Amino acid sequence: MELFREVRVDWLGKKWYFLGFSLIFSVAGVLSLLFWHGLPQDVDFRGGTVVRVKFDQQPNLDHIRAAADKAGLKDVRIQTIVGGGQSTSNEVIISLAHSANEESLDQGRAAILQTLEANYARNSAANQGKLDLDNAGQATLAGWLAEKDPEHLGSSDAAQQHYAQQAEAIVGYRNARSGIIDSIDNLGTVTTPAVLAELKQDAFLSGFTIRNVEIVGPQVGAQLKKQALLATLYSLAGMLVYLWFRFELIYGVAAVVAVFHDTLITVGAFSLTNQEVSLTVIAAILTLVGYSMNDTIVVFDRIRENLRLTRREPLADIVNRSINQTLSRTVLTSGLTFLTVLSLYLFGGEVLHGFSFALVVGILIGTYSSIAVAAPMLVAYQEWRQGRGKAAVLPAAKKARV
C-alpha cells in the first residue's frame, strides 16, 4: 500500500495561503492570550488550593456552591470533570485562589473538607463517631480495626498484621471502584465476617471521596513559572545551535522560527479553548519542540542532498521536490505519532488531558509548519539575498556526506 507516490505539488507557490493560515491562527492565539482568556494556568503556576472530589452520584453543584458560600469561602470555582471517555464521572474540582502568604496554605483545604463533611456525611446524627469508609486512609483503617478488634485477637503482632491485611483488602476494593465503595454489604467478598459486622455497625459511607489535593504557595508558583519559561527558551536555543552546527545558520533560524510558530499556536490553542496550562503541558510543549524539529530536519536533509546533486536548478524547485519526496514519510510518521497521542487523549484519563491535547494540536501544527513555514523561509531568505545583488550562498553541505 502506498499513499503518496510521485507527488508533484508546488508548495512554494502556495506560500501566501500558508502565510495567511499561520497568521490567522497565531494572531487569534495571541489576541486570546492578550485580551480574551489570557493564559489559563494550572494550580502549579497560579498557586492556590485544588481539591478533586468524587461523589457516588451526580453532585449538585449549586448545593456545593451554596455550602461553600455559607462556610465563608471566597472565589470558589467548581467545575465538573468531563472527558476521559466517560460521559459522566461524578467528579468535581473545587479550587480556591491562592492565599497571600505561605502560612495560611492549609486553611483552604480544611475549609473545603469541612464543607463537604457537613453536607454529605457527619451532620447526620446516626453517623456521629463512626468511621467514614470512603475517606479513611489505609493506615487509619488498620489502626481502627486493631483497636475495635472484632475478631478478639488481642494486640499481638499477628493480630495487627491480620487487620492491616483486612484494611489493605478493603482499600483495594475501594481503589478498584475509583474510591467509592458501593455498599458495605459488598465488602463481605474481601473481609472476614467479623470485620464486616464491625464495619456495618461502626462505619458508614459518606458518598464522596477526596481523590487529589494540590496546594501551591505563591513562591513555588512563581519559581515554576520562571523555570517553565526558561526551559522553553533554552530548548529553542539548543535546537538553533544544533542545526547551526549541522547545517548553516539560516537553516537553524528557519527551523527555530517554525518551531516557535508551533509553540505559539499550541499555547494559543490552550488560551482559545480556555484550558489550563500545567507542568505536564510544558513538558508536552518541550517534546513538541524536539518532535516538530524532526520533520523540519528530514526536509532540510533532503534539500541538502538534492542541492549537491543539481546545483543549477533554482532553489525553489529543489525545495519543492525535496518536500514532495519526503512527504510520504512526513505524513506517515506524524500520522503514526498522532495515532498514539490520540489514544492518549481518548483513553489516558483526565490527569493527562492537557498533556495529550498539547501533543494532538502540536503534532498537527508541527507537521504543517515544517512544510509551510521552515522551507519557504529558506527560499525567501535566498531571494532576499539575490535581490540585494549577492550570490546565493546556500551551501550544499559543510562536508561530503555518504
Added chain:
Amino acid sequence: MRKNLTQKIVLIFAVLIVFVFGIFGIPKGLSGTALKNAILDRIHLGLDLKGGTHLILQVMTDEAVNFAITNDAAHVQTDLQQNGITVSSVIPDTAHPATILISGAPPDRAGDIRSVLNQRYGNQYDVSSGANNTFTLTMKPSAIADLKKNTMDHSIEVIRQRVDSLGVSEPVIAPYSLGSDQILVELPGVDDPARVKDVIQSTARLEIHEVQGGPWPDEQAALQALGGTVPYDSILLHTAPGASAAGSPNQVYQIKRAAEVAGTDIRDAQASRNQNTNEPEVVFYLTTAAGNHFAEFTGANKGKSLCIVLDNKIQEVATIHDQIRDTGTISGGSMNEQQAKDLSMLLRTGALPASIHYLQESTVGPSLGADSIRQGVLASIVGMLAVLIFMLIYYRGSGINADLALILNLVILLGFMGFTGSVLTLPGIAGVILTIGMGVDSNVLIFERIREELRAGKSPAAAVDQGFAHAWTTIIDTHVTTIVSAAILFIFGTGPVRGFAVTLTFGLLANLFTAVFVSRVIFDSHLNKMQRGATLSI
C-alpha cells in the same frame, strides 16, 4: 552475496534476554500476579500512580543565622568579662543583619578588646571599631553560607529521622532543585498527611533558661514592672497553654536571653507517666558536657528559678533546690499519650535548627493512582496496537520487521528502567507511548527510502543497503533534537515530568539499536533466504 548473520542474531537474542530479565528479574512463578509483582519489584511507581504525598518545604535559614548571632553575643560578653573588660552592652544589631554591636567599651582597653575578639571570633566575623566606643562584629559571608548549608543538611537529617520513626516506607527527603533553602519530601502511601506534616514541622527546640522575673498576667504588666523596657540580655516569654507548674496559662516571665541548655544538648528523651498523677509526661536527659555545665550552674544558683522552654513557650517553671545533673521532665497537663510519644521522639531526633514553612503540598489518593494506571495502560495498548496494525497493512512483509523492532524497543526501554530502578510516573507512561509513536519514525524513514531506491530500479539487496545508509544521518539528527529537548526537561523539570524525560530518552536510545541494527539484521536474514529475482514485500 549471503551475509553471515549468526553473531548478530546471537547478540540480539542476548540483548532480548538481558532486558527481559531487567523487567521481570526472576519471578516467583509464571502466573499473572507473580509476574505483576515481579515487575513492580523492579520498576517503581511514582507518587502519582501509587498514591502518596509530595511536600516542598522551606527552611527559614535566616533564623539559624539570627540564632547564632544571639548566642555569640552572649558569649562575647562572657569572654570580655573573663578578660576583665566590662562593656555596657553586647547585642545583635537590629539595623544590620548578621551583626553584633558592642557599645560602651572602655576607650583605654580598645586594643585588648580587639585582640580578644580577633582571637576568638576572627574566623567567623569581621571585627571593626566605630565611633562612640563601639565595636561591631559582622559575620563573614562565607561563614553565613556555611551556616545556612549546615542548617539545610541538619534539617534534612532531622526530618529523615522523624519520617523514619513514623514508619513511612521508602520516603524521599532531599534538597529541592528550585531553591537553595527548600526541601522535597515524598511520602509514598501517605494519603492523610496531617500528622506527618505536624511532626515534620515541629521545631522541637527545647531550652532551659534562667528566670529573672515574673510572672505577670500579660506583657503590658511585665513592661510596667520593668520600667518600660526589657533589659537587653533578657526576653519576655509566655507560658504554654496547659503548662502545669507555672500556675495559670498564658502568663509572662522575664527570662535570660542566653539559654543554659540548648536543643542540641539533649541526649535522650522518653515518654512516661507521672508517679503521682499518672499524667503522661516526657523525661529528657542531657549530654555529658551539657550535664556538667548544668550541674555547675544549678549548684551555683540555688534558690533561683529555671524554666523549660519548648518552641518559645514556657512549659515548666521550677525553683532550684539542689544541684541538678542531667535530667528534666516536661509534664504539661494537656498532653495525651500520643502527644507525649511524639514529643519524646521529636526531642530524641533533635531540634530543627530553624523553623519550616510548607510551600507546596500535593496528595494523590490511591484510587486516583489506580485509575491513572488503568487508563495509562489502556491508552498505551490501544496506541501501540494501532501503530503495529498500521505498519502491517502499509508495509506488508516489512511491517512484521518494523513490529518486531518496535516490540524489542519496548522491552529494552522497560528493562532499562528495571535495571536502573527508575520511577515510572503517569507522564512516564505517556513517554512510553510516545516512544512507540516516535520510534516508528526511524522505520518509516528507512522503508520509504528503500521503496524509493526500488522504484529507481535497484535490486532488493542494494535498495536495503542504500535505504539504511541514506536514512542513517537523518535518524541521528532527529534523535538528537528530541533528546536535547528531553535533557532540558530533565534539568528543569521535577517529579513526574522528569519521569517523562527519562523514559523518552531511554526509549529513543533503544530505538537507535532496534530500528537501525535489529531491523537491518532481519532484512538481511530475509534477503539471504529470498530466491534470486523475488521482490521484497514492502
